[in-house]
Amino acid sequence: MTMEKIASFTIDHLRLNRGVYVSRRDEVGGDSVTTFDVRMKLPNREPVLGQGAIHTIEHLAATFLRNHPVWGPRIVYWGPMGCLTGNYLLVKGAWESRDVLPLLQETFRFIAEYDGEIPGNTPADCGTCLLHDLPMARYEAEKYLRETLECATEENLVYPK
Numbered sequence: 001m002t003m004e005k006i007a008s009f010t011i012d013h014l015r016l017n018r019g020v021y022v023s024r025r026d027e028v029g030g031d032s033v034t035t036f037d038v039r040m041k042l043p044n045r046e047p048v049l050g051q052g053a054i055h056t057i058e059h060l061a062a063t064f065l066r067n068h069p070v071w072g073p074r075i076v077y078w079g080p081m082g083c084l085t086g087n088y089l090l091v092k093g094a095w096e097s098r099d100v101l102p103l104l105q106e107t108f109r110f111i112a113e114y115d116g117e118i119p120g121n122t123p124a125d126c127g128t129c130l131l132h133d134l135p136m137a138r139y140e141a142e143k144y145l146r147e148t149l150e151c152a153t154e155e156n157l158v159y160p161k
Helices: 051-066 097-113 134-147
Strands: 019-028 031-039 075-080 086-092
Touching: 019 097, 031 097, 051 075, 051 086, 051 097, 051 134, 086 097, 097 134
Parallel strands: none
Antiparallel strands: 019 031, 031 086, 075 086
16 A cells, blocks of 8 residues: 655655744644644754653643643643654644744743642553653753744744755
8 A cells, every 4th residue: 555655754854953843734623723843853863852851841841731821722732753853732723833932932941940740640640650751851841942942043933945
């Protein structure tokens, strides 16, 4: 069976920078849903996020975003990429990268400064509650915030051609 290559596999990952990109836009039940590629690592050019760190980032970001006073009702999903170089954020509505940049700055600042119990980190709440690394999640969040989100340019917000 021959399958058509999906859009995300057509992005040149050798030229892709850290950043926030519109990965796709879909119509679901009459509403637009925008999928953002929240790329924290240079694909194939630097070590990926550790499993414990990205798992902790997932718990903290998903909790923060869904509880956000403005954006919370629009958040559809936050979760890690299988390649461990970033995360996907799905938001109800037709948005651009610049629209969510302040929200992601807020989210990663929250993670970088977080010093408490990881939300949803009990055996009853999480399928792998022992696979967390808060110190490394804080480190990776602060690095991404400082090196990418706070100084983003078009090369961090629009996929390379």
